[in-house]
Amino acid sequence: MSALNDAMQLSAIDWAIMLVYFLFVLGIGFMLKRSIKTSSDFFLSGRSIPAWVAGLAFMSANLGAQEVIGMAASGAKYGMATSHFYWVGAIPAMVFLGVFMMPFYYGSRARSVPEYLRLRFDEKTRGFNAISFAAMTIVSSGISMYAMGLLLNLLLGWNFSVSMWACAMIVLAYILVGGLSSAIYNEVLQFFLIVFGFLPLVLLALYDIGGWSGLQAGLARVATSQGYAAGAWSESWRFMGTTTSNPMGVEWFGMAMGLGFVLSFGYWCTDFLIIQRAMAAESMSAARRTPLIATLPKMLFPFLVIVPGMIAIALTHRAGAGGFVLPSKPDGTLNYDLVIPVMLGHYFPNGLLGLGLTALIASFMSGMAGNVTAFNTVWTNDIYEPYIKRGASDAHYLWVGRAATVVGIVLSLLAAYLVAQFNNIMDVLQLVFAFINAPLFATFLLGMFWKRANGHGAFTGLVAGTLAASVHHGLTLPAHALVGIKGGWLAVVHLYPSEMAQNFWTAIFAWSTCFAVTIAVSLATRRPPLEDLAGLVYSQTPRLLDADDAWYRRPALLGALALAAVVALNLLFW
Amino acid sequence: MELDIRTPIGWMFALIGALLVIGGLSSGAPTEGVAAGLNVDAWWGAVLLLFGVGMLLLARRHATQMRSSRH
Numbered sequence: 001m002s003a004l005n006d007a008m009q010l011s012a013i014d015w016a017i018m019l020v021y022f023l024f025v026l027g028i029g030f031m032l033k034r035s036i037k038t039s040s041d042f043f044l045s046g047r048s049i050p051a052w053v054a055g056l057a058f059m060s061a062n063l064g065a066q067e068v069i070g071m072a073a074s075g076a077k078y079g080m081a082t083s084h085f086y087w088v089g090a091i092p093a094m095v096f097l098g099v100f101m102m103p104f105y106y107g108s109r110a111r112s113v114p115e116y117l118r119l120r121f122d123e124k125t126r127g128f129n130a131i132s133f134a135a136m137t138i139v140s141s142g143i144s145m146y147a148m149g150l151l152l153n154l155l156l157g158w159n160f161s162v163s164m165w166a167c168a169m170i171v172l173a174y175i176l177v178g179g180l181s182s183a184i185y186n187e188v189l190q191f192f193l194i195v196f197g198f199l200p201l202v203l204l205a206l207y208d209i210g211g212w213s214g215l216q217a218g219l220a221r222v223a224t225s226q227g228y229a230a231g232a233w234s235e236s237w238r239f240m241g242t243t244t245s246n247p248m249g250v251e252w253f254g255m256a257m258g259l260g261f262v263l264s265f266g267y268w269c270t271d272f273l274i275i276q277r278a279m280a281a282e283s284m285s286a287a288r289r290t291p292l293i294a295t296l297p298k299m300l301f302p303f304l305v306i307v308p309g310m311i312a313i314a315l316t317h318r319a320g321a322g323g324f325v326l327p328s329k330p331d332g333t334l335n336y337d338l339v340i341p342v343m344l345g346h347y348f349p350n351g352l353l354g355l356g357l358t359a360l361i362a363s364f365m366s367g368m369a370g371n372v373t374a375f376n377t378v379w380t381n382d383i384y385e386p387y388i389k390r391g392a393s394d395a396h397y398l399w400v401g402r403a404a405t406v407v408g409i410v411l412s413l414l415a416a417y418l419v420a421q422f423n424n425i426m427d428v429l430q431l432v433f434a435f436i437n438a439p440l441f442a443t444f445l446l447g448m449f450w451k452r453a454n455g456h457g458a459f460t461g462l463v464a465g466t467l468a469a470s471v472h473h474g475l476t477l478p479a480h481a482l483v484g485i486k487g488g489w490l491a492v493v494h495l496y497p498s499e500m501a502q503n504f505w506t507a508i509f510a511w512s513t514c515f516a517v518t519i520a521v522s523l524a525t526r527r528p529p530l531e532d533l534a535g536l537v538y539s540q541t542p543r544l545l546d547a548d549d550a551w552y553r554r555p556a557l558l559g560a561l562a563l564a565a566v567v568a569l570n571l572l573f574w
Numbered sequence: 575m576e577l578d579i580r581t582p583i584g585w586m587f588a589l590i591g592a593l594l595v596i597g598g599l600s601s602g603a604p605t606e607g608v609a610a611g612l613n614v615d616a617w618w619g620a621v622l623l624l625f626g627v628g629m630l631l632l633a634r635r636h637a638t639q640m641r642s643s644r645h
Contacts, residue, residue: 013597017590024586031577053579185579192583196625200618208608349604351597351615355590 008155008345014354021358022170024189025365029174029182039398042179043377044111044280049181051286053188055293058277060187063194064144064367065360068305069151073336075309076326078248079219079233080573081240082309083302088260091295091566093268095559098291101269102278102555103544104448106287107535111279113272114382120447120536122455123386128462129440130382133272134375136433138408141371142415143426148364149416155341155357164416167361171368172409176402180280180377183369187277190362191297197359198304198340204347205311208324215307218314225317233310236573249479249498258504262511266441273374284544288555295562299569305340312339371412376404427485435473438507439465439514446518451530451537457522465514472509478502580633588626594619 036042049057074082110116114133118126149164174182209215219233232239232246239246240255250258268274268291278290315324316334324346329335344356380401389396419426443462446453474490478499483489487502496502533540551557598615 013593016593020586020589020593024582028577028579028582031582035577181577185577185582188579189583189586192587192625196587196618196622200614204608204614347608349607349609349615350601351594352618355594355618 008353008357009350010156010354010357011350013351014357017351017354018358018361021193021362025170025186026174028185028189029176029178032178032182032185035181036177036179036398039380039394039401040111041181042398042401043381044276045179045181045184047280048282049184049277049280049286051281051289052293053184054277054281054286054290056191056297057184057187058274058290059294059297060191060194060366061183061274061277061370063191063301063363064370065151065364066144066147066367068194068198068360068363069147069337069340071302071305072309072312072339075306076313076334076336076339077309078246079223079310079313080236080306081246081248082306083236083569083573084255084259086298086302087236087566087569088255089264090268090298091562092260093264094291094295094298095562096265097269097275097278098288099555099559101444101448102288102291103284103541104536104538105275106279106281106284107541111381112378113270113275114378116536117443117447117458118382118386120533121443121453121458125443125455125459125462126382127387128459130378132433132436134378134383135429136436137273137371137375137378138411139415139426139429139433141368141375141408141412143419143430144364144367144371145412146416146419148361151341151360154338155345160420164413167365168368168409168413171365171372172405175369175372175376175405179401180276180373183373184277184280186369187366190366193362194359194366195297195304197356197362198308200352201340201343201347201356202304202307202311205308205315205324205343208347209311209314209318215311215314218318219310222313222317233313236570238574243497243501248500249496250501250504254501254504254508258501258508262438262441262507263504265445266437266439266507266511270437270440270444272378273370276374276377285549285553285555289553289558292555292558292562295566299562299566308343309336309339312343368412372405372408375408376401379404379408424485431473431485434503434506435466435469435510436462438469438510442511442514442518446515446522447537449538450519451533451539452527453518453522454525454528456525457518457520460521461514461518464517465510468513469506469510472506473502476502476505578633578636580629580636584626584629584631584633586626587622587629591619591621591623591626595623 040046071082071085105116108116108119110119114126114130117129145164145168148167149160152158152163153160174186206212206215209218216234220230223230223232226247228247229239229245237252240250240252243249243251278287281287281290312324312326316326324343326334327338327342341360344353348356380397384400385397439462442465443458447458471490473487475488475492476494476496477483477488477492478486478496481487481499483492486499496505530540535541594615598613598619603611603613
């Protein structure tokens with residue numbers, strides 16, 4: 001780990017801005033201290049969060065630094081097609097969650113996604129989901145802390161451990177005193193900070209490259225120099241006909257089914273980390289509007305995080321010396337992960353530099369806080385209460401939740417050191433979690449919309465789907481990859497043009513297997529008693545009437561507007 | 575929940591905006607680079623300051639509405 005050649009020099013104003021941010025983040029936690037009296041206040045904000053706050057927090061909890069840094073990197077690697085992760089891989093699923101699924105999550109009064117699975121199916125299905133989810137939050141929080149420590153060390157020469165521990169302790173403090181409310185309110189603050197920190201970067205860089213037309217011309221050079229058609233970096237769908245005509249190596253069907261259906265619905269409609277924000281909303285109507293409100297910033301975010309990556313790669317290929325160039329890794333390839341940090345250093349004078357770095361740190365913190373609040377809830381409600389100590393007082397579970405917050409952060413820090421030492425272990429763990437997550441949406445879809453699905457079916461379906469994902473991964477390999485962590489560890493029977501294509505197809509196989517096995521096993525075993533399914537399944541739940549609400553509060557209308565807007569965006573950047 | 579998040583957001587952005595305006599005006603505009611001649615710190619600081627004040631006004635309007643609806 002060594003600093004870049006031109007490590008950023010911070011001045012007093014940069015430090016002052018960072019300090020102001022830290023003080024406000026902690027201040028919000030302490031202002032909320034009085035409102036935490038019961039475990040419900042701590043884990044669910046006492047279900048009192050207004051829709052717009054929950055909506056921005058929903059968006060922000062997903063906006064970890066890996067999202068910001070990773071999407072900018074993908075923007076440089078793949079160009080405008082990266083927008084599929086937003087306009088195909090997020091918005092439709094968010095609309096589905098708000099319009100169709102939220103009534104069951106919120107209406108069942110479950111405190112977590114695993115708890116919904118227990119109400120709808122049985123204990124073993126909940127246990128499987130709760131334990132894998134809790135482990136996954138720790139690992140992803142650890143990986144994110146590691147990335148932050150590494151980045152601050154590289155950019156500013158700060159000590160790896162000190163920067164990691166300092167941020168972790170701030171997050172710990174504000175969650176410990178203010179619980180989920182504190183995380184949610186801070187996520188809203190962090191959301192605005194990220195927008196106002198990165199927006200001037202986009203404006204300055206876009207001005208530098210000569211506006212949108214200058215960017216198109218630059219990207220045409222990038223595409224043709226690598227043997228693609230001139231528009232391969234600046235169009236989102238036009239070159240998705242075959243896997244060889246776009247840099248992602250994915251064709252439209254794998255994109256639409258793998259990302260647009262299985263992966264995106266699997267994440268946005270079942271991941272407790274984000275759904276917790278909607279569960280904390282003040283009413284059913286607010287809970288349903290939470291993901292719908294989040295669609296608006298979500299569909300605009302490509303301009304904030306992907307466009308900088310596109311500009312960076314276009315500038316790097318621009319003829320002539322001087323100006324912005326992406327740094328290379330030791331092996332000579334471009335270091336795409338440094339798009340945002342290096343651009344901050346290049347374009348921002350002191351002052352704005354402090355704001356940009358604070359925005360980057362804020363995105364790390366919001367991601368970390370999301371993981372920690374989801375972990376302490378699932379640990380306490382879905383692991384500790386059913387398996388370790390039943391029927392204790394509410395004060396006891398509140399105490400356990402606070403203890404789980406401390407333990408969760410310490411475990412993430414340990415995980416971060418583990419990543420630093422043994423990168424491969426974390427890659428394997430992430431792969432295993434991907435296998436477990438891939439089939440999840442089939443379980444929820446059948447659970448919410450097919451009353452015949454039962455616990456045995458759901459559990460066997462999940463296990464079969466996870467196995468299908470691992471077998472598919474074990475039998476296939478992306479082109480130019482080595483057998484091992486990338487796949488092919490059973491035998492190589494199929495080669496995919498890229499790792500992304502392999503991921504999408506792994507998800508498609510896992511989902512289909514889980515869907516089929518859940519149906520087959522449910523039909524072969526006992527029908528669940530109908531009276532247990534009230535409020536949990538579509539056919540056993542009274543319709544929600546929202547026709548009396550003002551139009552801007554009706555989920556179906558908001559959802560239709562979001563879908564129309566996202567179709568327009570896809571066509572505009574076709 | 576008694577906390578209106580717009581209040582801390584408003585104060586934070588107003589404060590950071592003011593810092594940027596003061597810092598930008600006292601150090602002058604950068605004379606090289608893309609932003610040559612444009613005092614980006616001062617201009618962006620002004621944007622943040624306006625946003626912060628706007629948030630504070632919204633929070634205040636909300637608070638007076640709540641108070642009058644209680645009477």
